[in-house]
Amino acid sequence: MTNPSARLLQLLNLLQSRTRWPGPELAARMGVSVRTLRYDIAKLRDLGYEVQSESGVVGGYALQAGSTLPPFLLEDDEAVAMAIGLRLAAGGTAGVGEAAVTALVKLEQVLPWRLRGRMSTLRNFTETTSRGGPVTAPEDVVFLAGACRDRRRVRFDYADRKGNTTQRDVEPYRLVQSGGRWYLQALDPERADWRHFRLDRMTIKQPAGARFQPRVAPPSEALLESIDAMYRRHWADAMVAAPADVVSARLPAVVPVEAVDDKRCRVRATGDTADTVATNLLLIGQDFVVEDASPDVVDALNVLADRIASAVRSPRNDAD
Structure with a gap:
C-alpha cells in the first residue's frame, strides 16, 4: 500500500483491534518495512494519537488513551451494532436517551453508503418508546x-x-x-x-x-437478588381481558405477560411498593380480575377503589 493516507488509516485500524502489536508483526501485516512503520507511527502521534512504543523482545506498539477523543475506526458490523445499541438507548433506556440521540445522529452522518440500507431498515422496522419512568442523568x-x-x-x-x-x-x-x-x-x-x-x-x-x-x-448477583426480593414482596397475578400483544405494548419488557387465549392474558405485576403494583394494574388500560396477590396489594387496590369511587361520585347524589 503506497498511499500514505490509506496506510495511516490501516495502521490506526490495526492498533485499535489489539492491545499491543510487536513491531515486526505489525510491519509484516501492513506490508511495509520497519522503518516505514516507525515513520507512520510518528505521523499518528503528530495527529494526536497516543501511541506507546517499547523496545526489546516483548516490546511493540500500543494505542493509549489521550487527553482528547480522537476519531476511531469501526468495521461494518461494529458500526451497525453500535447504531442498534444507540437506537435502543435513544428510547430512554436508563435515562440516557438524549445523549444517545445526538451520538446516533453523528454516527449516521459518517456511515458509508453501503451501510445506509441497513440503517434505513433499522429505522423503518424498529421502534423505541419511553415509558416516562425514572430518569438518570x-x-x-x-x-x-x-x-x-x-x-x-x-x-x-x-x-x-x-x-x-x-x-x-x-x-x-x-x-x-x-x-x-x-x-x-x-x-x-x-x-x-x-x-x-x-x-x-x-x-x-x-x-x-x-x-x-x-x-x-x-457480587453483583447478590445486589440483583436483593432488588428482585424487594419486588417479590409486593405482587399480583391478574387476568386481563385483552390479547397478550396489546397488553405487552403498554408494559415494560421485564413484566411477564402470558397469553391465555386470543382475547385474554395473565400478567404478573410486581413493584417496590404495594401502591405501585395497584397503580400499574390500572395503567394497563383494560378490564382485569385479580386472581391472587400479596395482602398489602389487595389492601392498596381496595383503598384505590374507594378513592376512585369517591372522586367520581355524582354531586347530585350527594345532595340527595
Missing part, C-alpha cells in the same frame, strides 16, 4: 463510575420511596442496571453495611470525597 453515571474506579467516597441526598430525604456518605463499588434503572452498590460506613441506591433518587454532591481502602464487595 448520563453525567451522574459517568461521575459515579469514576468514583468507583478511583475508590473515592461520594456524598448525596437520598429520597426513599416515601419521599423522606437523608444525607449519605458512602464508599462506591459498582453500578448495576436492572429493570431500566441504575443502582449504586456501596458500603455505608455509618450503618456498617452494604447498601444499594437508585440513581434517580440521588442528588449527588461533587466533587468526589476522600480515598478509601477497598474491601471485598458482595
Whole structure:
C-alpha cells in the first residue's frame, strides 16, 4: 500500500483491534518495512494519537488513551451494532436517551453508503418508546463510575420511596442496571453495611470525597437478588381481558405477560411498593380480575377503589 493516507488509516485500524502489536508483526501485516512503520507511527502521534512504543523482545506498539477523543475506526458490523445499541438507548433506556440521540445522529452522518440500507431498515422496522419512568442523568453515571474506579467516597441526598430525604456518605463499588434503572452498590460506613441506591433518587454532591481502602464487595448477583426480593414482596397475578400483544405494548419488557387465549392474558405485576403494583394494574388500560396477590396489594387496590369511587361520585347524589 503506497498511499500514505490509506496506510495511516490501516495502521490506526490495526492498533485499535489489539492491545499491543510487536513491531515486526505489525510491519509484516501492513506490508511495509520497519522503518516505514516507525515513520507512520510518528505521523499518528503528530495527529494526536497516543501511541506507546517499547523496545526489546516483548516490546511493540500500543494505542493509549489521550487527553482528547480522537476519531476511531469501526468495521461494518461494529458500526451497525453500535447504531442498534444507540437506537435502543435513544428510547430512554436508563435515562440516557438524549445523549444517545445526538451520538446516533453523528454516527449516521459518517456511515458509508453501503451501510445506509441497513440503517434505513433499522429505522423503518424498529421502534423505541419511553415509558416516562425514572430518569438518570448520563453525567451522574459517568461521575459515579469514576468514583468507583478511583475508590473515592461520594456524598448525596437520598429520597426513599416515601419521599423522606437523608444525607449519605458512602464508599462506591459498582453500578448495576436492572429493570431500566441504575443502582449504586456501596458500603455505608455509618450503618456498617452494604447498601444499594437508585440513581434517580440521588442528588449527588461533587466533587468526589476522600480515598478509601477497598474491601471485598458482595457480587453483583447478590445486589440483583436483593432488588428482585424487594419486588417479590409486593405482587399480583391478574387476568386481563385483552390479547397478550396489546397488553405487552403498554408494559415494560421485564413484566411477564402470558397469553391465555386470543382475547385474554395473565400478567404478573410486581413493584417496590404495594401502591405501585395497584397503580400499574390500572395503567394497563383494560378490564382485569385479580386472581391472587400479596395482602398489602389487595389492601392498596381496595383503598384505590374507594378513592376512585369517591372522586367520581355524582354531586347530585350527594345532595340527595
